[in-house]
Amino acid sequence: MVKQTIQIFARVKPPARKHQPGIYSIDEDEKLTSSLEIILPRDLADGFVNNKREIYKFKFQRIFDQDAKQDIIFEVIAKPVAESALAGYNGTIFAYGQTGSGKTFTITGGAERYSDRGIIPRTLSYIFKQLQKDSSKIYTTHISYLEIYNECGYDLLDPRHEASSLEDLPKVTILEDTDQNIHLKNLSLHQATTEEEALNLLFLGDTNRMIAETPMNQASTRSHCIFTVHLSSKEPGSATVRHAKLHLVDLAGSERVAKTGVGGLLLTEAKYINLSLHYLEQVIIALSEKHRSHIPYRNSMMTSVLRDSLGGNCMTTMIATLSLEKRNIDESISTCRFAQRVALIKNEAVLNEEIDPRLTIIHLQKEIQELKDELAIVTGEQRTEALTEAEILQLEKLITSFLEDQDPEGRLEVGADMRKIHHCFHHLKKLLNDKKIPEKSPVSSEIKDQECQESLKEEEYKKLRDLLKQRDNEINILVNMLKKEKKKTQDALHLPSADRSEIKLPQSLPFPRGNLGEKTLLSSVPIQAQDFSTSRNRSSLLHNKTGMREEMSLGRQEAFEIFKRDHADSVTIDDNKQILKQRFSEAKALGESINEARSKIGHLKEEITQRSIQQVALGISESMAVPSVPDLQEEKLRSQLEEEKRRYKTMFTRLKALKVEIEHLQLLMDKAKVKLQKEFEAWWAEEATNLQANSPAVNTPGHMKPFPHSSESQQDRSQLLSNKSSQGWKVQDKGAGRFHVCDGNARKILPSPCPSPHSREQSSIGAQPEGSISERPVSTIPLTGDRQTDSDILAFIKARQNILQKKCLGGN
């Protein structure tokens, strides 16, 4: 059992703008703890005489200032917890702080750089590396990802749904058994056998979380998320299984409702969050008070789920995230106060061991059989019929292996069958006698002579056999040499290409099939154009998750292209693309070097073997003894071989690290794509609604006739799609479901490149000089009367026009 108080750490977020100096200071001098001093500037508004406290001092295990990087946070905070989880103890790391103070950044990581990955991906990476190293145990790893929003739990790892809102995800409920253990109904557990699989699960959960959030529900801010790694370990053959859970928790923003000044749904949410954080605080207060018998865990879902982490069987660590800007001072002080209380809580972590029921059953069955056999001997209920041939053969085999067994403790297991026991004794007696008779019995001279002659014959026979063996070897060596010479001649004479490629291709690859190694090493196709198999999975996941239509209408596609190009995140995406390209080419180059090293190793090995064969051949032809130590040349070859192996290993390790980095970058890019798509869809829907509102002709029920599928109308449609001239469009009611589209209306729905209100305003005003487009010829555009299709058609026109306008402006 390990008794430990909850460890508390603080992390200060870098300010958005340079903040006022002297707001806080960190004192690292004190042994084992650091202290944070928050200095509250005296406000003249409070009058000259005020007794408001000015300096607040808080102690933490360690305080990470603004420049602390993610790797240090992992090393100091998360690694020890991950280590104890691997040893079989439950662990929890939770981040607490106001909105925007860096909780998600610390727990999950930033979305821009690989180096920004947070505690979860780094912990997964660490755990899987350790599992690979430890072959003394059998490990199984499962992942779950729970989101708690407004006191309801949701399973973020539900693969069946195309979640477009949180309510689409399965609801998780709490069940309590008679021993007061908490069980989460509907929370799925997914086995992850590799780091990659675990990261994909994290990605799936984060994507579900992102997609399910709407502007009214910024889930990341208003929900609690618990990512859990469930580890089980067992020594081979042992019936004892150890279970450990590692919770990585991103709590909702801790700000007070009064300060946020919200109403409506947001107020309800804020109340829930505040309520659940209030209950968390109550639990913590109760735990920090001595002699409190009742701890109000059941008041909220979060405290119920984290019951073991707070005052229970768990090694728990809290990270107080602080945004120490002047306007956030009050919130920061309350976060620190909360942390000070948390630091008083003592947990008692125990190893969670249980006996594997399957193994227990096997043991019990064996015991029952042994007892039955014993009983049969005691009661004399023995079988009397003779042993069969097969049984005798089996027994003799058992006896032979028993006699050959070097283990003095080894047992001859024949069960409680008296017939078998008797047979074993007889057989052993026979063996013993057969061995002893020649030693003990008087030997006649005649027999001795005979034996002597026999042993002479034996010797001669042995000599001849050795000679034959030697000749065989010589023949083999010569045949091999001949083969090699023949091959060389064939190579020189240009073998057919298929044979050559066979020789060139490496026999084995640094990575299993379908992985980076294969593609990097073997293909001549540029590496950028390729994708990992996992990434293919991800992209289908992306489609599933966004509900992205496989084929967008042309107009929508064009609008999306413009939207994407001008989106604020496009710089990050482009940067990441560049980094990804670099990493790909580095991986490709490394793959090639690895291949070279591999073939060099092969050549060196072959040269060494060749040399040895030559030595042997020389020895045979000149009747010389083969030297027992390698000559200088061979030694040189061997040291070159060692050097090449070292180089290979270094490159291989780097390639593995690159693979992980590439996959992470791909995840980041996929996430950015999902976000972009989501924002585009929202913007598109909004524009379509505006368009419907601004286009009375389309709204008038009398004109909403379905689009007739006549050849004429199809011609109109194809005319629209094939019209590549720079025309403006305006919608005019022409009756019978037909509309004229010209510039006036179309300009109202121009896709704004960036969905900010400011840019939308700009786009609705239009950058085109007045009259330059509206004077252009009016064309007939057939609208279908279907809201979605019509807005697609109109948006297509607008997107085209936007491009044309840009072209015009560029031309001017």
Ligand SMILES: Nc1ncnc2c1ncn2[C@@H]1O[C@H](COP(=O)(O)OP(=O)(O)OP(=O)(O)O)[C@@H](O)[C@H]1O
């Ligand atoms: N230590 C840091 N270094 C660099 N950027 C950071 C750091 N901490 C936070 N940020 C950035 O600050 C912004 C807000 O951080 P984050 O989303 O992690 O806050 P949060 O506390 O999780 O907020 P919420 O409660 O809304 O979820 C993000 O853009 C993040 O990248």
